[in-house]
Amino acid sequence: MRPLKMIAEMSKATVHMKDPEHLEQILESIKDSGPNTLQVISDFDMTLTRFAYNGKRCPTSHNVLDNSKLISKTCQAEMKNLLNTYYPIEIDSTRSIEEKLPLMVEWWTKVHNLLIEQKIRKDQLTAVVKESNVILREGYQLFFHHLHELDIPLLIFSAGVGDVLEEVIRQAGVLHPNVKVFSNYMDFDESGVLQDFKGELIHVYNKREGALLNTQHFQEIQSRHNVMLLGDSLGDLTMADGVQDLQNILKIGYLNDKVEERKQSYLDSYDIVLERDESMDVPNAILQYIT
Ligand code: C5P
Ligand code: MG
Numbered sequence: 001m002r003p004l005k006m007i008a009e010m011s012k013a014t015v016h017m018k019d020p021e022h023l024e025q026i027l028e029s030i031k032d033s034g035p036n037t038l039q040v041i042s043d044f045d046m047t048l049t050r051f052a053y054n055g056k057r058c059p060t061s062h063n064v065l066d067n068s069k070l071i072s073k074t075c076q077a078e079m080k081n082l083l084n085t086y087y088p089i090e091i092d093s094t095r096s097i098e099e100k101l102p103l104m105v106e107w108w109t110k111v112h113n114l115l116i117e118q119k120i121r122k123d124q125l126t127a128v129v130k131e132s133n134v135i136l137r138e139g140y141q142l143f144f145h146h147l148h149e150l151d152i153p154l155l156i157f158s159a160g161v162g163d164v165l166e167e168v169i170r171q172a173g174v175l176h177p178n179v180k181v182f183s184n185y186m187d188f189d190e191s192g193v194l195q196d197f198k199g200e201l202i203h204v205y206n207k208r209e210g211a212l213l214n215t216q217h218f219q220e221i222q223s224r225h226n227v228m229l230l231g232d233s234l235g236d237l238t239m240a241d242g243v244q245d246l247q248n249i250l251k252i253g254y255l256n257d258k259v260e261e262r263k264q265s266y267l268d269s270y271d272i273v274l275e276r277d278e279s280m281d282v283p284n285a286i287l288q289y290i291t
Contacts, residue, residue: 003027009285014277018267026271027290029248030226035150035291037247039224041239043231044158044165044183050135050278051232051256061160061168062111064132070120082110090204090233093261097205097235104203108159112184112197120194122163122186129167136172139280144174146287151178153221157210157239158183159202180217182210204235211242218242228290230283232256237269252283 003024004010017023030038042048045060052058059067066079086107089100147154158165162183169175187196202210211218225247227240232254240249253270254277255262266273274282 003031003289007285007289009281010272012277012282014275015282016263016267016273016275017271019271023250023271026248026250027286030228030250031290033226033247035152037224038226038228038291039153039155039221039243040147040228040230041155041157041243042229043233043236043239044156045160046232046256047230047236047254048136048140048156048280049168050137051254051276052278053133053135056133059132059134061134061158061164064129064134064164064168065115065120065161066111067132068128069131070124070128071115071118075114075118078114079111082107091258091262093258093265101205104205105201108184108201108203112201116194116196118194120186122188122192122194125163125167126171129164129171134168136168136174137278137280139284140172141174142284143280143287144169144176144179146284146291148174148176148178150291152291153224154179155217155239156181156183157202157207157236159204159207159235160184161186182214182217204233207235208238208241211239215242218244226250228252228283228286230254231270234265234269250286252286 004020050058065071066076086103089103156179160183162181162185165183166175166181184202185198186194187198189195200213222244225245227243227246227249229240229249229251231237237251240246251270252272253266255266255273255275259275272282
């Protein structure tokens with residue numbers, strides 16, 4: 001039977017594909033190569049976490065801090081203003097990535113500087129994550145456990161805040177040894193107060209640079225020529241650019257917001273587009289099939 005017929009979840013109403021035949025070839029090719037040749041590269045915010053729950057938006061890893069008691073009311077208001085200014089630009093399908101790039105750097109830089117001013121303490125992060133409304137997508141346990149069981153490396157590549165997202169995964173009990181994170185990590189001084197962010201800034205549209213800077217990671221898993229990539233932004237498509245001798249890449253994109261305006265561009269770039277789908281059902285079913 002044809003692969004797409006064998007994966008029941010692929011007939012969900014939320015699933016869209018531009019080229020099912022090409023997708024079937026990728027699925028077969030990855031399946032034939034076996035789990036030892038596979039790695040998974042996933043975005044975090046709004047890909048592994050839910051976009052909405054009961055009609056309300058869920059927080060990103062940045063929002064976990066923005067909305068918390070660690071941030072003064074004036075600073076919260078400033079961050080909200082920045083979000084209202086720059087998020088519409090991030091998802092604007094009428095502007096090019098080149099046009100958005102400097103604006104994204106501006107947004108992230110302003111927010112990180114505001115966060116630094118707030119003198120956030122490392123030991124407060126556990127409580128702040130616990131009190132937040134961040135929710136991993138339905139079926140996340142199966143996703144993380146399956147990859148762990150088969151020893152398939154999972155790289156979480158996020159323009160969010162590494163310390164926060166790691167804590168989210170830790171509290172959910174799925175920070176297994178096969179998980180590696182590239183993200184913006186906080187730099188604390190010797191008394192545990194935030195003083196800066198480490199390394200090069202990662203924002204939504206420079207993940208390619210991040211991938212090329214971290215070649216060491218990809219060298220360690222260089223026998224894994226097949227990639228399953230999960231994202232929710234067109235900026236996530238370059239997350240696998242550090243993989244050498246890439247054989248097959250299967251790209252799954254969550255289309256959460258501005259669905260009608262962005263659907264065609266998502267269909268043109270992702271092999272599978274999941275429209276307003278808050279679950280991991282499709283990635284899980286595909287993993288079951290190919291491994
Ligand atoms: O994990 P991921 O790479 O998706 O994280 C980036 C997301 O965080 C972006 O989609 C952006 O909308 C969001 N963001 C935010 N607040 C900021 C900066 C980015 O919610 N200050
Ligand atoms: Mg995202």
